[in-house]
Structure formats: C-alpha cells, structure tokens
Amino acid sequence: MEPIILGIETSCDETSVCLLKGKDKILSNIVVSQIDIHKVFGGVVPEVAARKHIDFMYKITKQAFKEAEITTEDINAIAVTYGPGLVGALLIGLNFAKALSISLNKPLIKVNHLMGHIYANFIEYPNLKPPFIVLLVSGGHTMILKANDYMDFEIIGQTRDDAAGEAFDKVSRMLDFGYPGGPIIDSYAKKGKDIYKFPKPLYNNGYDFSFSGLKTSVLYFMKDNPNAKKEDIAASFQNALVDTLVHKVTKYAIKNKINDIVIAGGVAANSSLRKKLSEFSSKLNIYYPSIEICTDNAAMIARAGYEKYIRNIFSDLNVDAAPNLSL
Ligand code: KG4
Ligand code: ZN
Numbered sequence: 001m002e003p004i005i006l007g008i009e010t011s012c013d014e015t016s017v018c019l020l021k022g023k024d025k026i027l028s029n030i031v032v033s034q035i036d037i038h039k040v041f042g043g044v045v046p047e048v049a050a051r052k053h054i055d056f057m058y059k060i061t062k063q064a065f066k067e068a069e070i071t072t073e074d075i076n077a078i079a080v081t082y083g084p085g086l087v088g089a090l091l092i093g094l095n096f097a098k099a100l101s102i103s104l105n106k107p108l109i110k111v112n113h114l115m116g117h118i119y120a121n122f123i124e125y126p127n128l129k130p131p132f133i134v135l136l137v138s139g140g141h142t143m144i145l146k147a148n149d150y151m152d153f154e155i156i157g158q159t160r161d162d163a164a165g166e167a168f169d170k171v172s173r174m175l176d177f178g179y180p181g182g183p184i185i186d187s188y189a190k191k192g193k194d195i196y197k198f199p200k201p202l203y204n205n206g207y208d209f210s211f212s213g214l215k216t217s218v219l220y221f222m223k224d225n226p227n228a229k230k231e232d233i234a235a236s237f238q239n240a241l242v243d244t245l246v247h248k249v250t251k252y253a254i255k256n257k258i259n260d261i262v263i264a265g266g267v268a269a270n271s272s273l274r275k276k277l278s279e280f281s282s283k284l285n286i287y288y289p290s291i292e293i294c295t296d297n298a299a300m301i302a303r304a305g306y307e308k309y310i311r312n313i314f315s316d317l318n319v320d321a322a323p324n325l326s327l
Contacts, residue, residue, distance in 0.1 A: 007302025011085025079305020157207025
C-alpha cells in the first residue's frame with residue numbers, strides 16, 4: 001500500500017496543506033496566498049502572516065481531506081516545514097502538525113523548506129535520479145548545489161548578499177511595481193527591451209553570486225535617467241540577473257559532466273530563466289516544476305516527507321522552528 005502523507009507549509013505568507021499518495025499522486029493541495037493582505041505594506045509583515053496562518057490552518061486542512069475524499073485515519077504521517085522562514089509563521093504550522101500527530105497517533109516528519117523546493121521536481125519527474133545539479137532560487141536563497149544522493153546536497157556556490165528573489169522584490173519596489181516583485185517584473189519585462197547594460201557581478205568568478213550591486217546600479221540609473229521606460233529597466237535588470245544564474249549553473253554542469261539540472265524555488269517560475277535555460281536543451285536536461293508547485297506549497301513538503309518516511313526518519317515532538325536553517 002502506498003503511504004499517504006499530510007504536508008503542511010506555513011514558512012512565509014502562504015498557508016498550504018496537501019495530501020500526497022505515494023511519490024506523486026496529489027490527492028489535494030490547497031494554497032491560500034496572503035499576497036493581497038501584505039501588498040499594501042510593500043512586503044510580508046511577519047506578525048500579520050502568523051495570525052493569518054491561524055485563521056486558515058484548520059479550515060484548509062478540513063478542506064484538503066474533503067477534496068481528497070479520505071479521513072484522518074487514512075494518513076501514514078504528517079510532514080511539516082520547520083525552517084527556514086519567519087519564526088512566528090513556522091510555529092503555527094509546526095504546532096498544528098504536532099497537535100495532529102499526538103491526537104491522531106501518526107508520526108511527525110520535519111521538513112527543510114529548501115529540500116521541499118527541490119523535491120517538488122520529483123513529483124513531476126519520477127525518473128529523475130541523482131547525481132544532478134540544482135539551481136535553488138527563492139526569496140531568501142540563491143544556491144548552486146550538487147545532489148550526490150537523495151539526501152546529500154553539496155553547496156557549490158551561493159549568494160554573498162541578496163537572494164535572486166529578494167533582488168526582484170527590491171527592484172520592483174524601486175520601480176513602484178509593488179509586491180511580490182518577481183512575477184510583476186517578469187510581466188513588465190515582456191513589454192520592454194534589454195537595452196541598458198547593468199553589471200553582472202562575479203560573472204566569470206567562481207560559482208558564488210552577489211546581487212546587491214546590481215540592485216544599487218538600477219537605483220543610480222533611475223536617478224540619472226528619470227525618463228527611461230520602466231519596462232526597459234525591468235527587462236535589462238531581469239536579463240542581467242537571469243544571465244548570471246544561467247551562465248554559472250550551466251558552466252558548472254558542463255564542466256563536471258552532469259547533464260541534469262533541476263531548478264527550484266519561486267524564481268524558477270521566471271519566464272526568462274526558463275527560456276534561457278531551454279537554449280541548452282541539446283546539451284543538458286533541464287527540469288523545473290510547474291508553476292503551481294514552484295512557489296511555496298505543501299505538496300513539495302509532503303514529497304520531501306515521503307522520502308524520509310520510506311527511510312523511517314521521523315521527528316520527535318521537541319522539534320523547534322529553525323528560522324535560519326540551511327541545507
Ligand atoms: O520559493 P518562494 O515562493 O518563497 C521562498 O521560499 O522565498 O519564492 C518567492 C520569491 C519571491 O522573491 C518572488 O518575487 C519570486 O520568488 N518569484 C519570481 C517569480 N515568481 C516568484 N521571481 C522572478 N520571476 C517570477 N515569475
Ligand atoms: Zn519557498
């Protein structure tokens with residue numbers, strides 16, 4: 001019998017619950033976004049996010065079971081994000097998962113949110129196998145990783161300052177596009193041209209990233225060129241950032257003769273990143289999750305939980321939220 005894992009995700013501003021059967025059958029995956037609540041503030045307000053998770057948590061869990069047409073008796077384990085993320089937000093999901101674990105007598109599995117983003121790919125690509133290279137690009141992280149095995153990820157490079165998603169969000173704020181910046185810049189960039197040459201920091205220098213200088217150069221450019229079209233600035237900024245990501249990850253993969261590259265995290269939804277990577281499709285196999293499971297969701301948490309479940313890796317009820325958790 002294939003196990004059914006209940007996945008719970010509350011690390012930032014999405015409350016999400018999923019019921020996953022086996023490796024890849026999503027019985028239900030409910031994601032409630034708080035974007036409309038936070039966008040008036042220009043970004044996520046941690047205290048508000050935590051309170052909204054409380055509002056949604058129980059309701060969407062009931063809805064998830066209803067949509068999946070199963071009962072709490074049918075699940076085998078509860079997988080929950082314990083970090084990284086906003087501490088108050090994480091604690092809502094984590095404590096809810098612990099309460100369910102005690103009351104239903106089902107094992108608890110703690111899941112690293114970053115692992116979740118990577119594992120989202122396994123839901124849609126069941127034949128994907130290590131070794132492969134990962135480009136993990138989210139609001140808080142930018143990393144190139146080498147997956148040596150299912151649970152063994154080696155850090156090849158990472159950002160020294162801003163994460164890719166963070167740079168999108170900050171530049172979007174400068175351009176008065178609002179929050180969340182990534183998808184908005186993505187759509188404005190489609191209407192603009194890549195005509196301004198913004199710097200590509202550390203381009204030919206190892207596998208680390210640095211996006212804070214790029215962001216500052218956009219700021220200075222806007223001051224010096226108040227009449228420049230915002231669409232063109234968006235397209236030029238996006239191109240500089242995406243080009244750097246693609247250059248480094250493909251260079252590492254080709255040099256090390258690993259042909260599979262997995263893209264993970266919210267920025268993996270970026271249309272320019274997907275397009276530029278597809279230009280390497282004759283040499284490399286590029287994997288990325290469909291948009292629904294690219295940004296924060298509980299299906300990816302349930303999928304990473306499944307991997308621990310089949311290895312009998314469970315967590316005790318003392319597990320604490322780990323806001324700064326790394327891989
Ligand atoms: O993985 P995610 O949903 O949450 C974190 O774990 O951080 O990533 C959120 C980030 C935000 O910075 C958002 O602006 C960015 O992903 N993002 C995008 C796109 N969609 C979301 N960035 C660029 N292009 C997009 N289409
Ligand atoms: Zn995330």
